[in-house]
Amino acid sequence: MKYALVTGGSRGIGREIALKLAIDLEYPIVLNYQSNDAAANNTKAAIEDAGGTCDLLKFDVSDQQAVHTAIDTWMSEHPDALIEVLINNAGITRDGLFMWMKPEDWHQVVDISLNGFYNVTNHLIQKMLSNRYGRIINVVSVSGVKGTPGQTNYSAAKGALVGATKALAQEVAKRKITVNAVAPGFIKTDMTAEMDEKDLKRMIPANRFGEAEEVADLVSFLASKKASYITGEIVNINGGIYS
Template identity: 50%
Template sequence: MSAEVRSWALVTGASRGIGAAIAEQLAAAGHGILLNYRSNHEAAEQVRARIVEAGGAVELLPFDVANADASGAALASVLESDKVISVVVNNAGVSADAPFPALEREAWDSVLGPTLDGFYNVTRPLVMPMVRRRHGRIINISSVSGLIGNRGQVNYSAAKAGIIGATKALARELAKRKITVNAVAPGLIETEMAAHAPSKDMVKLIPMRRMGTAQEVAKLVRFLASDDAAYVTGQVVAIDGGLT
């Protein structure tokens, strides 16, 4: 199956939620999927099964994006194969909310690691192959918390704002090589991560008066990964029902 796929997309944190929806949308667009996850093998297998059932190609690629050695080893094995990775979606991330005076160092590191270290660990090894091919799509999943901040989320807001800065800087570096780099900033989305949020109160602040869906975010990512978005780079696209 791998030999028949011309283009592969690596999606991190893709065993559930937005990441899983993105993997399925990119598979439907014709990309082979390298489905990254850290430890939830059962959930990853379920996503893999859905993609295969729909006629797509997918391989599981488990590693912790925050771990430089693990990331390097996993990606080296991919780069040594015949797979051409043309799309990278940096979606992996966690939240550990607390008022700032109660925010422990462990909670700070646990949130910034997957987002910022993960971006570096995953993206850097894949950039030069894209440069040599003069083609690539790098899409980073940020958040409206990185745009406007959110109480109790200093760590999460810092991580997501940092990925926006990285997106804009890298987009300028790679534009002349025909590689686009964009960020997607979801608002309140119906996922497991948002399950504990005070959704009723927050929904009142959203002009559309509803939460978004993972599929709506995934379809935006699918567009940014497509040839139709070849002239879109360095952008942060909020998908939040008008919240920002």
């Protein structure tokens, strides 16, 4: 049985990606989340209502031992399972000017976005290589492509993930594993709920915030066999914002 694992999948963009992979590509979903049980169960129910299947896997992506334990336990319970699609979506923001940034605000953001990518991907890549097929898609950000003031930590973490995407893609391409990233701009989620959309959309050529479903549509395509010749790419989805 072939599965898709989505990290940070209980809400926002992650939730929509999980739904889209279940509906469009008919993947059974392994949904990772860190703490919000209610949101995770709600997403699981939505996937099942749409005719899909979903297993919940609760762990902190920044905790390597927790990652290994959770995935290995799930694998032992599903001996015929293969996670062939991995969506590294987990991420947090701790915004503030760099000169006043606390060490914990730097480390937490880097640990989840960047080290979380390492912890999960490194643990799964061997089986993908053995199977000679896989899709790894990293959710980065416009902040990681152009840099955003007040988000030096987030820009650093996502920018590093951009570089990791391009490097890993070259290492595994011969085994029919693609590694790409999507870089959303302003998307309507809990993360942007407190932003002034009316004011900010003036800087967006499309004159609106994006929808999480639009990001999920892009991820679904990159996760499909139709995207087999696309790898090492960072696909911007931001309504026309560029540096």
